[in-house]
Amino acid sequence: MLSFAYLENFGHSLGATCFLARPENTEQIAELFRLARKKGLKIALRGAGRSYNDAALNGGGIVLDLSRMNRILEWDPERGLLRAEPGVTLQQVWQHILPQGWWPPVVSGTMFTTLGGCLAANIHGKNNYHAGTIGEHVTEFKALLASGAEVTCTPKKNADLFYALISGLGLFGVFTSITLQMKRVHSGLLEVHAWPVPNLEKHLASLLENAPQYDYIVGWLDGTASGKGLGRGQIHAARHLPPGADPHPERTLRLDYQQLPATILGIFPKSLMPWLMRPFMHNWSVALINTGKYILGLRRQRYLQSHAAFHFLLDYIPSWERAYGQKGLIQYQSFLPKETAAEVWREMLRLSQKHGFPSYLGVTKRHRPDGFLFSHGVDGFSLALDFKVPARRRSELHALLQVFDRMVVEAGGRFYFAKNSETSAEIARAFWGEETLQRFRALKQRCDPYSILESDLARRILGQ
Amino acid sequence: MPRFTPPTPLTPYQRALIIGASSGIGEALARRLAAENYRLALLARRAERLQALCEELNQPEPRAIFYVHDVTHYQEVPTLLERILADLGGLDAVFYVAGLNEPPGGLDRYDFEKDRRMIETNLLGAMAWLDAIAPLFQQAGRGQIVGISSVAGERGRVGNPGYGASKAALTSYLESLRNRLTRHGVHVLTVKPGFVQTEMLKAAQKVFFPISAERAAGDIVRALKQRRQEIYTPWFWRYIMFILRNLPSPIFRRLTI
Numbered sequence: 001m002l003s004f005a006y007l008e009n010f011g012h013s014l015g016a017t018c019f020l021a022r023p024e025n026t027e028q029i030a031e032l033f034r035l036a037r038k039k040g041l042k043i044a045l046r047g048a049g050r051s052y053n054d055a056a057l058n059g060g061g062i063v064l065d066l067s068r069m070n071r072i073l074e075w076d077p078e079r080g081l082l083r084a085e086p087g088v089t090l091q092q093v094w095q096h097i098l099p100q101g102w103w104p105p106v107v108s109g110t111m112f113t114t115l116g117g118c119l120a121a122n123i124h125g126k127n128n129y130h131a132g133t134i135g136e137h138v139t140e141f142k143a144l145l146a147s148g149a150e151v152t153c154t155p156k157k158n159a160d161l162f163y164a165l166i167s168g169l170g171l172f173g174v175f176t177s178i179t180l181q182m183k184r185v186h187s188g189l190l191e192v193h194a195w196p197v198p199n200l201e202k203h204l205a206s207l208l209e210n211a212p213q214y215d216y217i218v219g220w221l222d223g224t225a226s227g228k229g230l231g232r233g234q235i236h237a238a239r240h241l242p243p244g245a246d247p248h249p250e251r252t253l254r255l256d257y258q259q260l261p262a263t264i265l266g267i268f269p270k271s272l273m274p275w276l277m278r279p280f281m282h283n284w285s286v287a288l289i290n291t292g293k294y295i296l297g298l299r300r301q302r303y304l305q306s307h308a309a310f311h312f313l314l315d316y317i318p319s320w321e322r323a324y325g326q327k328g329l330i331q332y333q334s335f336l337p338k339e340t341a342a343e344v345w346r347e348m349l350r351l352s353q354k355h356g357f358p359s360y361l362g363v364t365k366r367h368r369p370d371g372f373l374f375s376h377g378v379d380g381f382s383l384a385l386d387f388k389v390p391a392r393r394r395s396e397l398h399a400l401l402q403v404f405d406r407m408v409v410e411a412g413g414r415f416y417f418a419k420n421s422e423t424s425a426e427i428a429r430a431f432w433g434e435e436t437l438q439r440f441r442a443l444k445q446r447c448d449p450y451s452i453l454e455s456d457l458a459r460r461i462l463g464q
Numbered sequence: 465m466p467r468f469t470p471p472t473p474l475t476p477y478q479r480a481l482i483i484g485a486s487s488g489i490g491e492a493l494a495r496r497l498a499a500e501n502y503r504l505a506l507l508a509r510r511a512e513r514l515q516a517l518c519e520e521l522n523q524p525e526p527r528a529i530f531y532v533h534d535v536t537h538y539q540e541v542p543t544l545l546e547r548i549l550a551d552l553g554g555l556d557a558v559f560y561v562a563g564l565n566e567p568p569g570g571l572d573r574y575d576f577e578k579d580r581r582m583i584e585t586n587l588l589g590a591m592a593w594l595d596a597i598a599p600l601f602q603q604a605g606r607g608q609i610v611g612i613s614s615v616a617g618e619r620g621r622v623g624n625p626g627y628g629a630s631k632a633a634l635t636s637y638l639e640s641l642r643n644r645l646t647r648h649g650v651h652v653l654t655v656k657p658g659f660v661q662t663e664m665l666k667a668a669q670k671v672f673f674p675i676s677a678e679r680a681a682g683d684i685v686r687a688l689k690q691r692r693q694e695i696y697t698p699w700f701w702r703y704i705m706f707i708l709r710n711l712p713s714p715i716f717r718r719l720t721i
Contacts, residue, residue, distance in 0.1 A: 004600040013473030017554035017604050041550055054470055059479075059553030330473045389473050398474035422472050456470035456553070 001032070007057055010050045011321050013328030013389045014421065016059035016456060018044075024068045026144055026176050033146055036062055036452050043146075044455035045170035047117030048089060050110060052331045053421035054456035055121065055169060061454070066116055066174065072096055073177060080182035081139065086116025086175040093180075094307070099253055102182040103307055105137035110314040116175045121418035122167035122372050125311070126216040126238075129366040133377065135166035136370065137181045145173035146448035164443050167372035169417055171458055172447040187241040188252030190216070190310050194301040196294065200231025200349070203364065204342050204381055207235065211366040215239050216310070221362030222294055223385055224287035226353050230346060233362070234297035238310055258308040260316055274322035281323055281388060286360045324360075324388045332359075332401060333384035333419045335367060340411035341381045348404055352385070357397050359385035373439060374432065376416035384419065398422060417457060428461040437462075467551060468503050468526055479552040481505045483535060483593055484562030486513040488662030489612060492681035493559055494521060494528065500685065504528040505548045507535075508562070535562045535589030536581075545596050557608040557688065558597050560590045565667040567624045571720070579626030586630035591637060598641055598650075605649040608688060611638040612655045615701050619708050622720055624667075642693060654694045655684055658701040670721075673698065 005020040019041070023029045036043045044058030046065045056063065070087035077100040082093065091111040093104050106125040108118065119141070122133045131137070140154045143165055151173075153162040165172050193214070197203040203219055211217050214237035221233040246252055264270050280289065314320065321329055336344055352358055363384045370377040390397060405427045408415070414431050415423050429437060440462075444451070471477045480497055484490040486508035494506055498521045506528055508514050514530035521528040529551055533544060549555055564585040566578040590611060601607030616624070617631030635654055642652035659665060659674040675698045683697040696702040708716075 004603040006604040006606050011473070014471065014476075016470075017549075017556070017600075017606075039546065041546075054472070057470075059470060060549040060551070060555070061553075328473065394474045394476075398472070401474070422474055460470050460472070 001028075002062065005063075007046070007049065007063060009053055009055075009057065009328075009421070011052045011324070011328040011330060011389075011421075013052075013330055014054055014057065014456075016054075016057045018058050018061060018063040020063050020065055022065045022068050026150075026174075029064065029144055029174050029176075030148060032062065032064060033144075033148060033452055037450050042454040043452050044458075045116070045120065045174060045453070047087060047114030047120075048112050050108075050113045050117065051121065052329075052419045053417065054460060055417060056117075057456040058454070059456055064174070067114065069176075070114075077102070080184060081179060082182055083177055083179045084115055085177060086114060086119075088115050089113065090115070090118070095255055097182055098185075098188065098258065098307070099255065101185055101249070101253060103185045105181060105183045106131055106134040107311050109312065111308070111312045112315070115178050115180070116170075117418075119166050119175060119178060120168060120170045121416070122370070122374070122376075123418060124365070124367065124377075124416075126218040126365060128377075129211045129217070129368050130215060131183075132368065133167075133370050133372065134180075135163075135372055138162075138166060138178060139181050140179040141165070141175050142177045143173040143175050146450070146452045147173075147446075149447075150176070160443065161447070163371060164373040164439070167374045169374060169457060170455065171453045172443065173453070185240055185253075185307070186243040187246030187249045188254070188257050188306055189241060189246055189304040190238040190307060191241060192236060192238045192301075192303055192305045192310060194234060194236050194297065196232070196234050196298045196300075198232050199229060200346055201342055203231050203233055203235075204338070207364060207366045207381060208338060210235070210237055213237075217366055219364035220293075220297075221364050221383065222290040223349060223352070223359030223362040224283070224290050225294070226350070229294075230349055232294060233364070234294065236310075238305070252306070258306045260309060260312065264317065270317050271319075273317040274319050277317075277320075277323035278325060281325060281360065283356065283358055287358065290360075324386075327389035327391055330387050330389055330421050331384055331419045332387060332404065332422070333382055333416055334404070334408040334413050335376050335378045335382045335416065336380050336408060336411055336413040337378050338380040340413070341383075344407050344411045344413070345383050347407065348383075348385075351400065351403070352387075355396065355400055356393075357387055357390070357400060359387055361386040373436065373443075374417065376414045378412070378414055382416070417461065423461060425461050425463040467529060468553060470553060477501045477503050478556040479503045479505075479554050480557040480559065481507070481548055481552070481555060481597075482559045482561060483507045483533075483589070484560070485517065485530075486510045488561070488664060489657070489660060489677050489680050489684070490559070490561035491517060492677035493561065493684060496678070496681040496685050498527045502527070502557075503552055505552050506530040507533045507544075509534050535592070536584045538588065538592040541592045541596050545593075555597070555600070555607065557610065558593070559610045559612070559684075560593060561612045562586075562589055563612060563614075563664065565624065565627050565664045567627070567667050571622055575626075579629075582626045582630045583633075586627070587633045587637070590634055594637075594641060598645060601650040602645055602648045608651045608653065608691075609638075609641060609645070610653045610655060610684065610688060612657065612684075613638065615656050615658050615696065615705050618656075618705050619711075619716065651688075651691045653684075653687055653692060655680075655687070656694065656696045656701065656705070658696065658698055658704075660697070673700075 042061035046056035069085040074083040485506035614631040
């Protein structure tokens, strides 16, 4: 049942040897809980392994890979309610429901994440400002707690567990079935607007001002631009088409209409892209490429784009993370209130450039708070910065990120543990606050009295 | 529960298990690997020496945990290994350093008890540990196994038949592991030390150009990084042993080396 395996995070920057189990049903999970307790081993949960950090790693312990529990159990196309096992991916979900005119309420930048993973991290999408996190669209879930108890939770029933298991990083129990409310769509297309923003202040102001008028909004930020152009970029915002606006919805809702392009710029086969990109992943060449991208984006654009093509930008290039080379990449995403964001990020971008670690890709979004236990929501913005993990000077980048951590926390900011891989327990305590941690400990005692569920991430950010 | 904070992409470390770490090459390896930012599990019989070594290595931050274990208590291995894996948070490399050299005390003396002890420590202990670890590394498709054999295993010499036989068998066992595991991405290194200044050297009849345990440990760690298959430490033993290996038996059996 258990095999010894070397597992990595999505960015290939972390790995650990673990005992891997791939249960196919609830009974097998319960059996593994008993085994772990008998042997004194810890269990971490893993979905698709798409998180950038150590959330799905458990060095020397057991990792439950839930990707085999991937059945869609029920689909009600009248009401848009889908019930599925936790290993079902967003790809399975949208491909199952789109032809009937539905779309997942919240999606990540890749379609290969699993529902269980999405709930455990309580993911957000480009519509966070309107739709909140994915947890806000869960109508019911069933879970097997580490104590062995099976519970059914809704926002009303077992509400304390509902708001803790969602966002709970897999530390209370395993979701065994998840019911999600889908969103009605009247076309397979979105109306997309794109426009340039010349600096950080205008960038954030533009997100703030336009977020209420669009369903989705996301900014690309050129992490290599300095001086007057610091924080420049391009905003992409999209709206669902109202009923009747698409003359042929039955055609655009079909799956073959939603294919991602097979080649990049019409000539490069996308499977080769990571290797074609690798020689260009240096500070100066990325700066050049980003400048080119910015100039090309200077023209305002309006176009129609399929849902898949708009949402799953990360899937355009399979294994794009390989472009970052041997040591992989880390993604540093911080969430800041709208009042302090510009000041902190200006300093952050300036410092990263000064120390020779410009971010190769920056992404901004507009957010709002949510009511879940380990919430990353703020009334403000997020900025995700991709850094290539340097072969040398690693400790320097680590020290720099520690400085960033303090800047973010002091400005009332937060972090999101589907991504952040360097933050310490001290920082996590500072932004969650003692009250959240007490709530966590009380619930943990109730759901997992023998502390079976524990991941490398939990050991890092929650101490021992 | 692992006692070390998990590594992050920017603060990575490797995890190693050293069996026979209380003195000599094992102790020097522990210091060397700790300096290379490894997290270590140290095994040996002598608790006080291990504890002192751990205390030294755990400044300024925790790097080592010790376990008191006699390698001839083979039945303890599976449970202890499971605990070590959990405490270290995985395993990247294992060093089998435990070894015993008890000469029979003269060219005309034979002592089965001593021979049995040497086979048990030098060979069966290694088999007990590496038989448990090899399948894990094979499944994981990675890992490094280092066995300290000896130049003494290359020819049946008159001085200490039991020691020579135990090391010859260990060398052959390690070669088999290498041939089984290389295709699975696992690296196996056989180390053949000449004379190294350790407690074991007291047993040696003649000493020729001895080196310090630190220097031997340095050679071993370098070979580990280069993923070499076999090294002699110090290096010139490769050439000495080449000659001795190829010396015809009619000559060799008349010598007393």
